[in-house]
Amino acid sequence: MSATPSLSSVVTTLRAAGCVFAEDEARLLVSAADSPAGLADMVSRRAAGQPLEHVVGWAEFHGLRIAVDSGVFVPRRRTEFLVRQATALIHQAPAGRPAVVVDLCCGSGALGAALLATAHQPVELYASDIDPSAVACARRNLAYGGTVLEGDLFDALPDDLRSRIDILLANVPYVPTEEVPLLPSEAREYEPLVALDGGADGLDVLRRVTARAPDWLAPGGHLLFETSERQAPGAVATVRADGLAPRVVTSEEWDATVVVAQLRGSRLGPVSLSPDPRGPAPVTP
Known part of the structure; x- marks a missing residue:
């Protein structure tokens, strides 16, 4: 022995x-x-x-x-700030039914699990990822309250979710391709590239999400995603171009930058892009 x-x-x-x-x-x-x-x-x-x-x-x-299984993206603590922003919006879902939440690029399912644990109201949760290893891991973490699907972004979702999603979480990869080799070895050697590489400017996957998000969000629904402070202006421009009204929320404590984008109206009607008169949401630690 x-x-x-x-x-x-x-x-x-x-x-x-x-x-x-x-x-x-x-x-x-x-x-x-x-x-x-x-x-x-x-x-x-x-x-x-x-x-x-x-x-x-x-x-x-x-x-x-x-x-978190080997080869699956490790959830970052700063992303808890994104969950807090989503939780604060849950109560805005119409009364009389569960809030419909979708977590794209879900990885281990950490965001959905955290939101279910803190929402304090019924939630109809769907999570999806293109990586089979991540999907298997997320199904374990969400076995008690979510549906986990395998596929490429919205292609994984059932069609009856169109125009029904109240909260769309999309923690998309946003590291520019040329900066991936600069990441810590733990990330670049042991986490899937598909969860890290966001294309030339880090916004390629985000553009695919924002282009289709208005078709899937309920009127007044929100898209939330994490980005870097440097990329935030480009991310905001992308969101506006696709008909969503964005605001940026930051936290120095969490070293986090989150964009919260709302669908005001629908594809069939005008969308207001004026700034939110309430200003940025309060930053909570």
Whole structure:
């Protein structure tokens, strides 16, 4: 029987591998391991550069433990700010029916799971992703309250959702192609490229979403997506060009920039693009 690596030896190994939070990670690995051999394997994988979330099999997100399989995009903590903006809008759905929420590019399903946990009202949730590994993972995380579909953006959705979606979450990839090689090795080596690469300017997938979003949103419905501060002006212009009224919400604490775009009217009627007289939504930590 092999001896269990001590906490101090795990810390030493992780420090040598360049893990900044070696002590915290060591404690997590020790608590997650089911055997000495299992711990040794997990420490070896983490020291080799695998994301901690892939090694332990889950990520903490919005107070939840989200299953994250190897090769699946790891939900970022800053994206909790996007969930908070969506949760604040849920109550605007018409009374008498569940709010209809769709999470495109859902990855592990973290956004939908977090929204279900915090909405405090009935939600009809759909999530979709083009990556089969992500879909399998999301189905585990949303087994208690969502429908997970495999396909390319809106092509995965049932047709009867057209003009019914109250909240459309689209955490699309937005890293410009030439900047992907500059990402931390954990991302570029262990996460799927399709979840990172947003095209030449990082907005290619977003353009595909905004072009079709008005056909799927309910009147007054909202599209929400994360972007970078640098890309926000281009993202806002894209949203406006496709008939949605955008506002940008930022948080220094979360280092997050979110665009909230509303469908005012429909494809068949005029759309007001005037600024929201209420100004930006309040930023909550």
